[in-house]
Amino acid sequence: xxxxxxxxxxxxxxxxxxxxxxxxxxxxxxxxxxxxxxxxxxxxxxxxxxxxxxxxxxxxxxxxxxxxxxxxxxxxxxxxxxxxxxxxxxxxxxxxxxxxxxxxxxxxxxxxxxxxxxxxxxxxxxxxxxxxxxxxxxxxxxxxxxxxxxxxxxxxxxxxxxxxxxxxxxxxxxxxxxxxxxxxxxxxxxxxxxxxxxxxxxxxxxxxxxxxxxxxxxxxxxxxxxxxxxxxxxxxxxxxxxxxxxxxxxxxxxxxxxxxxxxxxxxxxxxxxxxxxxxxxxxxxxxxxxxxxxxxxxxxxxxxxxxxxxxxxxxxxxxxxxxxxxxxxxxxxxxxxxxxxxxxxxxxxxxxxxxxxxxxxxxxxxxxxxxxxxxxxxxxxxxxxxxxxxxxxxxxxxxxxxxxxxxxxxxxxxxxxxxxxxxxxxxxxxxxxxxxxxxxxxxxxxxxxxxxxxxxxxxx
Ligand code: GDG
Numbered sequence: 447x448x449x450x451x452x453x454x455x456x457x458x459x460x461x462x463x464x465x466x467x468x469x470x471x472x473x474x475x476x477x478x479x480x481x482x483x484x485x486x487x488x489x490x491x492x493x494x495x496x497x498x499x500x501x502x503x504x505x506x507x508x509x510x511x512x513x514x515x516x517x518x519x520x521x522x523x524x525x526x527x528x529x530x531x532x533x534x535x536x537x538x539x540x541x542x543x544x545x546x547x548x549x550x551x552x553x554x555x556x557x558x559x560x561x562x563x564x565x566x567x568x569x570x571x572x573x574x575x576x577x578x579x580x581x582x583x584x585x586x587x588x589x590x591x592x593x594x595x596x597x598x599x600x601x602x603x604x605x606x607x608x609x610x611x612x613x614x615x616x617x618x619x620x621x622x623x624x625x626x627x628x629x630x631x632x633x634x635x636x637x638x639x640x641x642x643x644x645x646x647x648x649x650x651x652x653x654x655x656x657x658x659x660x661x662x663x664x665x666x667x668x669x670x671x672x673x674x675x676x677x678x679x680x681x682x683x684x685x686x687x688x689x690x691x692x693x694x695x696x697x698x699x700x701x702x703x704x705x706x707x708x709x710x711x712x713x714x715x716x717x718x719x720x721x722x723x724x725x726x727x728x729x730x731x732x733x734x735x736x737x738x739x740x741x742x743x744x745x746x747x748x749x750x751x752x753x754x755x756x757x758x759x760x761x762x763x764x765x766x767x768x769x770x771x772x773x774x775x776x777x778x779x780x781x782x783x784x785x786x787x788x789x790x791x792x793x794x795x796x797x798x799x800x801x802x803x804x805x806x807x808x809x810x811x812x813x814x815x816x817x818x819x820x821x822x823x824x825x826x827x828x829x830x831x832x833x834x835x836x837x838x839x840x841x842x843x844x845x846x847x848x849x850x851x852x853x854x855x856x857x858x859x860x861x862x863x864x865x866x867x868x869x870x871x872x873x874x875x876x877x878x879x880x881x882x883x884x885x886x887x888x889x890x891x892x893x894x895x896x897x898x899x900x901x902x903x904x905x906x
Pocket of ligand 1: 469474476477606607678714715716749751791792793794795798815816817818819820821823
């Protein structure tokens, strides 16, 4: 009789790994940390460090049920793979910004090289029954590279960004060479029905794959794989508890004192052009222009921790926002009132949830967003007796679930200004009713449900 096989572990692979005690300001890192904390497993990825050579060693670390295995990247690999192809080519394309796509050929070579190194290092850690869960656009070809190395395990892929329609995806040079490798996964997960349609449309019309029932696909090479919609959630209970307990934090008391009874509007975003920050500032300025009665009555706090600071477009948006915040404050501020508080740093999650709870309005207006966890965290942080109002972009994946938010087109200044005005004057009964509807969704579809449904479908 064959010896009983070891129960497989979960191996999560992502470019960035949120090591213990590191603040995770990205959505993927926050989500995977929660997912692994409960289930346990191995998290493999880049250490966040630059070394003379890529992956000269694998660093191992254990924290409770989670094992970490990370590798360093050389400067040149990091520049081509991460800054270059991932963040200057794929990210803008996936966020419907073909005008910002960098077409440098060297970047794709660097991207493939680093994916090869990931595959090479990972094979030593994989046991036959393990389940491998690869995350995000940095690692699209990883399954194909593992299959080339005879890895037969189940491998799932989750895309945390939106996926635009095939008509836009084909703007990417050598798109088929890259995107068709997705068929080496057993399951591809996306946030929304629209993203799922884009994937199927691309495979059917651009690669000649066939589509069967239940989102089952068969590639032109005959490989069968599946796609599915798995809208990511948050740790709803934990966020709500954090927010409730935050009342005792000094930071929250300080914020309240500084508000002097004014209504707080809050935005929290990585400093990224996809988040619609210039348009948001503009809409707030329009509100102040239109409604002088709100002067001194409101305060807008925008928290925007810098991200990807080596990419020129990110430096440019930072300059643009500094100018815009300065301009608005210059126009409207009074000796005892600052209309916009624009803060370029990150805060611990417990403090953020307290800020959310004290804000009458959560202003979440990305131009495009795979999901947007901040929208969900804002809702989960509210006081059920006196909840605030979420103003949410229709182009965030979250808008598909949080339909009781005030949904807006982030580029439509008047519409966003209208929504802000409506939110600021919304009666308590309506606020409660909308909040309850959204909270029901967040309680049912939390991060645990997300992980279980994705891994359940992958095991199926
Ligand atoms: C990608 C997709 C998708 C933000 N500032 C601070 C901070 N954060 C945390 C938030 C939230 C996370 O970072 C941001 O998540 P988002 O979902 O809003 O956005 P991305 O980083 O772009 O995430 C996105 C997500 O992946 C998951 O699939 O929803 O569409 O783009 O959790 O709270 N955290 C701390 N300090 C901060 O100042 N600690």
